[in-house]
Amino acid sequence: MFFPIIYKSWKKAQEEKYRDILNLTKSLFNKNNTRRFSVLDIGIGKAWFYYFSKLGFREVVGVDLNEKRVRPRKKEISYILKSFENLVKDKSFMRKKFDVLISIDALNLLDRRKLREFLEKKRFFIYVLAVPLRERQFLKEISNIIETKNKIEKTVGEKEKDFLVICYN
Numbered sequence: 001m002f003f004p005i006i007y008k009s010w011k012k013a014q015e016e017k018y019r020d021i022l023n024l025t026k027s028l029f030n031k032n033n034t035r036r037f038s039v040l041d042i043g044i045g046k047a048w049f050y051y052f053s054k055l056g057f058r059e060v061v062g063v064d065l066n067e068k069r070v071r072p073r074k075k076e077i078s079y080i081l082k083s084f085e086n087l088v089k090d091k092s093f094m095r096k097k098f099d100v101l102i103s104i105d106a107l108n109l110l111d112r113r114k115l116r117e118f119l120e121k122k123r124f125f126i127y128v129l130a131v132p133l134r135e136r137q138f139l140k141e142i143s144n145i146i147e148t149k150n151k152i153e154k155t156v157g158e159k160e161k162d163f164l165v166i167c168y169n
């Protein structure tokens with residue numbers, strides 16, 4: 001499915017989403033404050049968001065089950081190459097604290113029960129979660145687990161649209 005030519009056109013469609021996401025997170029992520037934030041990215045893939053945004057976070061930990069999908073690797077990112085479902089069984093990982101949770105086009109691929117448990121147990125200050133538009137109902141439901149003061153819900157992207165939820169306190 002992921003032939004280079006498809007991957008190339010997909011990257012362009014992804015970048016349109018990233019541009020919209022960055023516009024909507026301007027007040028949360030800017031060059032002055034991101035250095036303070038540690039990020040957990042579930043289903044990070046090739047980390048295009050971090051190349052595109054040029055935001056320098058203090059730490060980015062990217063989770064992805066597919067080693068081939070994360071290449072080429074960005075050196076500032078630490079990768080955990082295992083499935084989300086296996087990772088959440090790891091008690092020491094579950095104790096680790098992150099400021100930000102980012103997941104773009106991946107939450108819909110995870111075990112939904114495990115994802116619910118994870119969001120109930122683990123708290124972040126900022127959540128940036130996007131799924132393909134057809135999965136918007138799922139993301140609306142799952143994001144209700146998050147206790148948050150502020151919530152932005154928006155459709156992003158052009159050629160391929162996503163439903164985006166940003167939560168922050």
Ligand SMILES: C[S@@+](CC[C@H](N)C(=O)[O-])C[C@H]1O[C@@H](n2cnc3c(N)ncnc32)[C@H](O)[C@@H]1O
Nearest residue numbers: 043044045064065066069083084104105106109
């Ligand atoms: C559609 S890609 C999105 C990649 C990236 N977030 C982006 O913005 O381009 C989905 C990614 O989720 C990963 N993935 C799928 N199921 C997963 C799971 N159960 N645990 C961890 N990663 C998973 C895939 O390997 C793939 O890299």
